[in-house]
Amino acid sequence: MVIILTISLLLTFISIPVHRLSPNRTGNWLSLFPLGIFALALSKLDHVIRQGSIIEKYSWISSLNLNLTFRLDGLSVFFVLLISGVGFFIFNYANGYLWEDKNKRLFYLYLSLFMTAMLGLVMSGNLIVLFIFWELTSLSSYLLIGYYHNNEESRKSALMAMLVTVSGGLFMLAGFILIGIEVGSYELNDIITNINVLSESKVKPLIAILILVGASTKSAQFPFHFWLPNAMAAPAPVSAFLHSTTMVKAGVFLIARLIPLFADTGVWSLTLIHIGTITMVYGALSAFLHNDMKKVLAYTTISALGIMTMLLGIGTTTSVQAAMVFLLAHALYKSTLFMVTGNIDHEAGTRDLSALSGLGKFMPFTFYSSVLASLSMAGVIPFFGFIAKEILYGATFSAPFASGLIGFLTFSTGVIFTSIAFEFGYKIFTGEKSTMPKKPHEAPASMLIGPIFLATLGLVGGIFSEQLAQPILHHSSSQILNIEKVLKLGIWHGFTLIFALSLLTLLLGYILYKSRKNILTISSKFKLTELFGPEKIYTKSITALLEIAKKQTLFFQSGNLKNYFLVIVATLLVLVWTQMLYLGEFPSLQSFEELTRLKWYEIIFILIMAIGLVNTIAAQSRITSIVSLGLIGYGTAATFLYFGGPDVAMTQFLVETLTIVLFVLTLNHLPKFIPLSRTSKPKLLLLPLLFGATLTILLLWIHTLQTPSPVKDFYAQSSYLLAKGRNVVNVILVDFRGLDTMGEIVVLAIASLGIFSLLKYTSKNT
């Protein structure tokens, strides 16, 4: 559904121009885009339900067989509606929330980018495309969490969220690539059609685990959950959008999307049930122990995501349907509660649960939405949350195994949710007004329509669940499992055990709420919330990583030239010796016989070079060492001359002379020799001698090998025939490798330019 993505992308591009035109109403104007997407998706809904999914395929990187495939089916249309619907309110909400913010144009840009990525993610019909949008959501959420970038905590949290989700994404990518290798296609359709190929694959459990790591990091499952409470450093609209409704549900979406592939893999459902259950209980307990409203909501979100993961893991018809119903219920009440928290934080200046009471008089509309959302959260009849809770209990107590335990834990979580709902819907708004940093007043209209509408929808959706929610939810869950059993939503199912449990949840929840204060006093003594956890592991490994990087950099980049030489030479020695020892076959002395024959004139220039060598090292003055160096240079030139390299010899003679002239000309300006080294001479000599000896041995060793040289023969053959030159060396330089020579000339030109500017340059110090 490229048109939806295009609209969203257009929104991203025009967000800043719109801000310029209407700086105070940007959010309101931009919210029309998500509204348009919502309407568009709604118009397709009927088609999707009646005629099945719409698939659009565009060739992208054909050489890699990659297509931009988008699909709008029961599952993705549900998510598109959710994202765009909540998105509409979020844009409006942000307009009020960021009224006085100077950088808000960036906020809208990031938010639109995120929405685009999220829409792309849920509509992807190709695993690689899905991965790209997946990482884009991580990236844009980094920008959004770190929106208050002058706050260090905010930056750290943004980085944490990104590192955790992106690294999880890489695991997921590895899983996708394995699927691609096994099946030969990244197209979801192809993979589902060729499900046998994957079922027979030995690596299937591995793929399942890899993908689950990705999903768990994104959906904040234990032990990767810790980024989510920290991500509360983001502005309220971000928390309400990303961290309750959309991004964190991407993991759940992915699991739902891939259930057809993995439902028969034992490790898949077992892992999901375990992770989900642990996350559910852990999140609920942590939420109960916190006082910061946003943290509480974050932990209940973690817990709720755990419930969805668990339900998808159970994998029965009822449980998958329950997951979808609960997902919708949670999205409605949780985004409302996040916006309510934002309102209170904005207008009262604090979001400490223990410090707030009596707000109802000052913020009647916020109060109204919070009560409705809380009732839905607690699962009070006839709210949509009630329906979700009924079906949730039903699914867990009828799970194929360990149903008693899972059911009991879900029930306990429900009790905790209820007690928290009392805090949000009752405690902070009633009673005497407590002292607050700001004089509380009602939030502006744009910050109220979202919470009011969504909270009311939680009520209306509960009463008219059969008409409003049932078709889409039935369709999205049957997209996951391919089930025919019709989802039936309704308030009244008679006096069943489940209904009794629902009532018991409310009762126990109330009791728990009443005793919360006492429990908190006890828990704060034990510092339960600061116990060692995965977050510490994350912080420690980040610190360790930086520490290692620092040490490693200091070790390799010491800034001391000598150390660099030592490292380079040592590396060379190790490489040369391992290769020589690996190949074995050291030269025998007999093969050297021919190599030792000398002519008398050769002895002369070798002697000259030897004298030059010794003199250069031993010289105490600059002039001696430079002249001695010249001897070596001329000696080298003579070697070239006697062994068939007249051109090389000529160049060497010329350059040697020029170098000496240059040295002599600048000699007076060069520093004198002063003994500076602290290292003793023998110690300093050790490595150079080893280096020299190795290269000598290498040379001799090469001489014992027979290696044909086709290049040499080519030049010998074609020098005259192809290039009409008789001096082969010259032909190579100016013809065959003429471009190289051009480069060489450029180097010389640059060097002379450099010299010229150095001579011209005068600093203040000179």
Added chain:
Amino acid sequence: MEIVLAILTGLLFAAGLYLMLHRGIVKLIIGIMMLSYATNLFIFLIARITRGVPAIINQAKEVLTPPFADPIPQALILTAIVIGFGIQAFVIVLIRKVYKVTGTSDMEKLNSTETID
């Protein structure tokens, strides 16, 4: 001959590196220059050496017939010598300037930027 030249090359490598490990900046350039002689010789030697037969095609012939000196290392060395010279010239002038500006030739004192007081 080869064995003698190989030993000589090794000694040049050793001496070059030895000089480069010193802290004086002039010794550093001399060391680098010595290292480049050694490298040129090394390249020259690995291709096997032949006495007195340059790679030049006789007027009467159209192709080069063995024995002849390998032209490839020679071409490489020619390039190396010329570029090496360019760099040497630049470095000599640079050192002269550095010495003039900073007043030191100690490599270990040259590894940080100026301190502003």
